[in-house]
Amino acid sequence: MARLGMTIPLQNLPLPLHERFVRELEQLGYTDLWTSEAQDLDGFVPLALASQWSKTLRLGCACFPVQTRGPALLAMSAAALALAAPGRFVLGIGSSSEFIVKHQNARPFEKPFQYTRDMARFLRAALRHEKVRHEYESFSVRGFQLRREIPEPPPILVAALRPGMLELAGREADGAILNYVAPEDVPKVIPHVRKFGETKEIAARIYVCPTREPEPVRAVARASIAAYFAVPTYRAHQEWLGNAPLFEAMWERAAAGDWKGARAALSDEAVDRYYIHGPAEYCRERIAAYHAAGVDTPILGLVEEAMDPLEAARLLAPR
Numbered sequence: 463m464a465r466l467g468m469t470i471p472l473q474n475l476p477l478p479l480h481e482r483f484v485r486e487l488e489q490l491g492y493t494d495l496w497t498s499e500a501q502d503l504d505g506f507v508p509l510a511l512a513s514q515w516s517k518t519l520r521l522g523c524a525c526f527p528v529q530t531r532g533p534a535l536l537a538m539s540a541a542a543l544a545l546a547a548p549g550r551f552v553l554g555i556g557s558s559s560e561f562i563v564k565h566q567n568a569r570p571f572e573k574p575f576q577y578t579r580d581m582a583r584f585l586r587a588a589l590r591h592e593k594v595r596h597e598y599e600s601f602s603v604r605g606f607q608l609r610r611e612i613p614e615p616p617p618i619l620v621a622a623l624r625p626g627m628l629e630l631a632g633r634e635a636d637g638a639i640l641n642y643v644a645p646e647d648v649p650k651v652i653p654h655v656r657k658f659g660e661t662k663e664i665a666a667r668i669y670v671c672p673t674r675e676p677e678p679v680r681a682v683a684r685a686s687i688a689a690y691f692a693v694p695t696y697r698a699h700q701e702w703l704g705n706a707p708l709f710e711a712m713w714e715r716a717a718a719g720d721w722k723g724a725r726a727a728l729s730d731e732a733v734d735r736y737y738i739h740g741p742a743e744y745c746r747e748r749i750a751a752y753h754a755a756g757v758d759t760p761i762l763g764l765v766e767e768a769m770d771p772l773e774a775a776r777l778l779a780p781r
Contacts (some may be wrong), residue, residue: 464753466780467494467522467665467761471508472771480508483772484515490779494520496554496667496761499527500562506539513547520550524639524667524761525621527558528581529574530567534606536581537588540616541608544589549614553589554639554665555581556621559693575626576600582618582634589615619665623699628654637663640757642690644735645748647703648755666757668749671765672742672777676730678768683733684725692716692724708732737765742777749778 468487471477484495495512497505505523513521521543526536536555544551557574564571580598587594593607620631621639631638632655643651643666655662669686671679690696691709700709709732715723738748752760762778764771 463493464780465493465520465759466491466749467496467520467759468492468775469667469761469763470495470497470512471503472764473502473766475771477503477508477511480511481515483775484512484519486772487775488516488519490776491781492519492775492779494522494759494761496522496524496665498524499530501566506543509543509551510546513543513550518550520552521547522552522619522665522761523554524641524665525554525556525558525619527562527567528555528578529558529563529569529571533581533584533588533601533603537585537606537608540585541589541610541612544612544614544616545610551616552619552665553585553616554619554621555585555635556639557627559695561693573600575630578620578627579630579634582620582630585618586615586634617663619663622655623695624702625654629657631655632658632662637665637758640664640666642667642687642696642699642736643703645751645755647705648752648757650703652756663758664756665759665761666752667761667763668738668752669736669763669765670738670745670749670774670778671768672745672774673739673769674741675768676734676739679737679739679765680730680733682765682767683737684728687728687733687736688712688716688721688724705735708735739765739768745778746781 497508499505509521540553557578560571577600580600591611594603617636619637619639620635622628622631638655711727712724738745764774
């Protein structure tokens, strides 16, 4: 069965009122619920609530930054959710960015590659109920052990962009979480993960809105892409994928501090590459293209500003 995930929480729906939305997603045939951590709610609480509203949906986060929590705290939080939803939790971790780690969470942003690798190794051991006393390259843990065993330790996925982190996801974890890739980009990405096993899972965040009114979607897309792609790691990602010509004018204006101009410099072609919109059947075809390219779990992020999210979820549901 092909997986299809949905991102929660919705921006304009109070968290306690998500129960109806979650239950309807389950009835519509969605297989997954995923959260994120970036200036909204934390990733765990919405999933903990959803674990009690649904008995079948798999729960994940794309992703928990590895340097905003201590290793033991992240392990304990993951253990709690794994016990709340046995066999239905996927632990997504990633390096995040200097902006989030240092400037928003007041923690050093150092050795992101090594820290992500070491956290994956620590979490793997801790969630197997091992007593961890180890000097990792990027941090040390002395004498941590969960008090209770986790009958079904969750798989670990690593958010990754370019070859180094993609290969880390395949070598050290159970797969990778992709962001800002089009179906046409996926064949370049997946081999770096699956060289360590054909069963490695590939999840991908996808931004979509089944509306025939393109401009509200493109306005959201321009703001988001300009902000994300100005981050050096995302710029390098697009350059590696071969998409730089689509974004060079935007980067030039962003470097000059002209954010209004940066957003305006993004062509329709550039934003439509990563924000799917149009008739529902077209959107469904593009989502299917991710599956065809090798993505196991497309994770839909609805453009709520452009369309009622419940209506959109119904239009995009599996058939």
